[in-house]
Amino acid sequence: FRLEPISYIQRYYKRNMNRSDIFHDKKERGSKVYSNVSSFHSFIQEGKEEVESFSIWGSNSVLDHIDVLRDNGTVVFSVQPHYLDIYTCKEAILFTTSFYKDLDKSSITKINASIEKINEEIIKNEKQCLVGGKTDFDNLLIVLENAEKANVRKTLFDNTFNNYKNKKTNFYNCLKNKKNDYDKKINNIKNEIRKLLKNIECTRNMCETKSYVMNNNLYLLRVNEVKSTPIDLYLNRAKELLESSTKLVNPIRMKLGDNKNMYSVGYIHEEIKDIIKRYNFHLNHIEKGKEYIKRITQANNIPDKMKKDELIEKILESSKNFASFKYSNEMISKLDSLFIKNEEILNNLFNNIFNIFKKKYETYLDMKTIESKYTTVMTLSEHLLEYAMDVLKANPQKPIDPKANIDSEIVKLQMKINEKSNELDNAISEVNTLIIIMKSFYDVIMSEKASMDEMEKKELSLNNYIEKTYYILETSDIFKSKSNIINNNSRNISSKYIIIERLKKYIDELNSLISDFKESQETLIKDDELKQNIKTDYLNNVKYIEENVTRINEIISLKQSITQGIADIDELNSLNLININDYINEKNISQEKVSNNLYKLYKGSFEELESELSYFLDTKYLFHEKKNVNELETILESSNIECA
Known part of the structure; x- marks a missing residue:
């Protein structure tokens, strides 16, 4: 220590020199003693030469650790008397x-x-009595003051502590042994x-x-x-x-x-x-x-x-x-x-x-992961909900006309589309409900987190780590309880999202089925429209053929009549009963005209044509037995050929 003796005397003396109440003697003011007191400056300077090295070891002096007192305060040993x-x-x-x-x-x-x-x-x-000196003493303190940093086991720490106490005991025993010599000199x-x-x-x-x-x-x-x-x-x-x-x-x-x-x-x-x-x-x-x-x-x-x-x-x-x-x-x-x-x-x-x-x-609770996971889960869930609603909007349920043929494939497909759209609507409701539930779980999480944040604020406001440790111990059960609530709700969110993931797969399947049904339905509708057009064209062709068969039969009948008439004329002429040369010439001219006109009308055999067309008409029932568009188109094409 550097011990200032009574340098305060100068300060107080200057302030109180003329105050009579400082002194019990109020009689004399001018005696010789005052002239002596006036030279306090030298007194002060001498005072500043007080013993300077009362702590020779610096901040970790062994003397800092020496005053051996009993629990009742009585002295076992102290450097105080020295x-x-x-x-x-x-x-x-x-x-x-x-x-x-x-x-x-x-x-x-x-x-x-x-x-x-x-x-x-x-x-x-002091130097002689401290065995090992300051370095050895400091090394003991390094271990004792921070066993964690020194990384010592309990047995080694206890040995160090005992060594420290022994060193102090030896130190003051050593000084006590020198007391008689010291007392003699001080006396x-x-x-x-x-x-x-x-x-x-x-x-x-x-x-x-x-x-x-x-x-x-x-x-x-x-x-x-x-x-x-x-x-x-x-x-x-x-x-x-x-x-x-x-x-x-x-x-x-x-x-x-x-x-x-x-x-x-x-x-x-x-x-x-x-x-x-x-x-x-x-x-x-x-x-x-x-x-x-x-x-x-x-x-x-x-x-x-x-x-x-x-x-x-x-x-x-x-x-x-x-x-x-x-x-x-x-x-x-x-x-x-x-x-x-x-x-x-x-x-x-x-x-x-x-x-x-x-x-x-912190190992109990990882809020960053929980918050990040929740954000991801909610984003994916809301995207799924939006996607499913778009699918439903594009494929709404359509009422089935009571008069519709329920055996119609188109009607059957619409019934399937309606069924899957209804399932999709239910799935959307379930996803929406799960999102609401997950949000409610997260609300609980955020409520508990807010409470824990308040606890952390209070902990941060505490003055030292002893108070902080006391607080964290006092609130540890509350902290763990809140952590468990948060973790449980986070797990609940995860479990609900697992259901949503299954629903996503289900919604994808529904979307795929609806698309397939709709595509099939659209194909059937197009086929029906095409069949109807084919039927119309076919029936027109049949009607045309029937009309022409009638005419052909008339031509054939007329042709047969003409042929018979010519045959009759030729037979009559062969009998030479009368001279009918003029009629014969006229007949030949008429016969040639008829032949030319028939040839112009049809170069083939009208009988064969009539037979062919009649056969076609006899097989027209086959048209109504065909369901395949390609087959119908083939029949239509054949009718087109017949009509050509």
Whole structure:
């Protein structure tokens, strides 16, 4: 430490030099003691040469860890007496050189040198007593303060902890063994101070007490600076920290089992317990010092003069009590730093533990995947619904005419289309219902997530990881319950989507069937239209052929009549009964005309044609027995040929 002695004197002296209430003596204002006090500057400068190396090991000093106290606060071992004696001697010398400047300076120099020498010896003893030195000690702390980072097993950690405690025990035992030599030297210094103070100017062994009273009042100014609330701030914080973090030990072990961070938590708890005991120890000394200073400054029985030996002992007594106050006050600051360090370590350990819980709980719930999966599922489901509705819109159900021939393939196909369209409509309703159900599941998910987000906001608002760990442990069952609700609803969405996927396959099949039925129906409709056209053309051809057969029969009959008439004429002419040459010529001309006209009308045989057409007409019933368009077209073509 760098311990400032009483540099506050200059500040308060300048402000209060002319205040009579500082002094109990209100009689004299111009005595020799004032001229001595006026040279406080040198007093302050000497004060700044206070012992500087009270913590030779830096921030991880073994002295930070040495004050061995019982649970009731009594001392097993403390370095306090060593430094308290030095403080007492320094305070006595500072008082002497400030108020009695005509004393032998060589003696003062010698005493200061002795104080410095014993301080150096203490520092040397500290180095000698710490076996292994700072590096070895620091290596122990590295393991103890972060077992997780050091990656040590419990047995090795326990061995390290025992080694650490043994090192401290050996350290203070070593210092205790040097105590007799130290006590002898410090008593010699105190005797030298007494001898020096015996040279102060007094009358008939009666000495003025003004300097003593003034110094006590200056002590009082410093004492009054120290308020109880700020000075025990970290003590209260340490108690709260120990209490709050200790409550978490068993719940954490139940949740995590063997965890290296908890090894170090146990070590830090022991350190904080020691710090609390040391806080109480030094606060008690501060309070005792304050009470003593207040008591002697408020006393009305201090005479203007007292015997020299009595005054010297009073000076040493007040120096010792103020030194005790001052040293413990400095130690409180040191303990503050030590506590803050342990508080930070503990917070970091709980940060590690908190993150373990966080990662553990993150395995329970993967909201990104759930949200992404839901978005995909809903997009596909809504696309399916849109697709199915388009199919239904393109293939609406059509009512069947009661008068329609139900044996008609076209009617049968329409009935099938209606049936499948109805099934499609039902499938659409089912998909729509499933989408609504999935949305309701997701609403539950988002509600639980919102609740968990609020929990996370509260966790983020907490001040430290001990509070955060306490909160996450306290809410772990709620978190797991909400995670289970979310996961269950996510699984429900997945199960409903499996049904939708089956419905998609079913809808695709329905669409395919409807398309096939519709295509077949359209083909039949086209065939029927074509058949009707073929029938019309065929019947027209039949009618035409029938009409022509009638005419051909008439021609054949006429031709037969003409042929018979010609035969009769030829027979008559062969009898030569009369001269009918003119008629014969006329007959020949007429016969030739008839033959030419018949030839022009039809070059073939009318009888054969009539026979052929009659045969065709005899087979026209076959037309109505044919169902195939190609067959009908063949018959039509044959009729066209007959009509040609």
